[in-house]
Amino acid sequence: MIASPFDVGAERDAVEEAIHEWNVSNAGNRKVVLLPWRWEKNSVPQLGGHPQALINAQGVDQSDVVVAMFAGRLGKATPEAISGTAEEVARAQEAGKPVHLFFSNGSIPARTDPEQLAALNEFKAQMETAGLYGEFSDPADLASQVRRALDYDVAHLPAAEEEDESGPAVPVSKPVDFIAQPGSERLPNGVTNRGKPKWKTNHWADVTNVGTEDAQNVRFQTVGEESPMMLIDRGTSVFPAGQTRPVRFVLMMGQGEQIIRVTWTRDGVDYFKDLFVG
Structure with missing residues (x-):
């Protein structure tokens, strides 16, 4: 509502x-x-x-x-x-x-x-x-x-419920699922020629595996030809269930949305999910 x-x-x-x-x-x-x-x-x-x-x-x-x-x-x-x-x-x-x-x-x-x-x-x-x-x-x-x-x-x-022909409804949970929470901090970065302070802003997204099992062969990438992001962290071989990891990125010129695509492999099949972090 x-x-x-x-x-x-x-x-x-x-x-x-x-x-x-x-x-x-x-x-x-x-x-x-x-x-x-x-x-x-x-x-x-x-x-x-x-x-x-x-x-x-x-x-x-x-x-x-x-x-x-x-x-x-x-x-x-x-x-x-x-x-x-x-x-x-x-x-x-x-x-x-x-x-x-x-x-x-x-x-x-x-x-x-x-x-x-x-x-x-x-x-x-x-x-x-x-x-x-x-x-x-x-x-x-x-x-x-x-x-x-x-x-x-x-x-x-x-958890959603799925009807099982052999008995009552049973809960269905996702083996691997991700959510993201973006963050940023403004830090001093020296001074100008006139003695005024300069600043830089660090950007990241705290990505969490909210599934029930560890994610394997996890990769991060941007989405779209005009993405305004350049990722610093590209992935990890294992992303444990329940764990949160920061994915750092730099903002650049671009007209696209700030989206991180996380891809993982399960039983030889690749899956992906797009996380909006704008």
């Missing part, structure tokens, strides 16, 4: 597009398809209750994951909560669903309602004790963070 007040239309579109992009890169390998749910597109007109209660029943209760975002508004109050989006976040939390909460750290439009902005800041302060929230600078930044969050969610979903 994509949850938010009405002032983040471009961000809502970006999150939906991120979900579709995740499906293109991962659905075939993971046997999972993610379906975006937005009240303005997917809710069914229905009488018999407050609109927020109906959105809760159709959206929150039927979703596996909730992505919520705010910019300059908290939203309109409901009979049960300070805003509809806040109610959706609380309801998903109470149900034990993964909730990814994001706040914009960009500039606030001059015409923003000051009361709404104050209420949002108060809500944000409350959320500091409820867990870890993210901040985004623009829709593209938000989409990148959401893709990483979805990787994490799907890797930690309960």
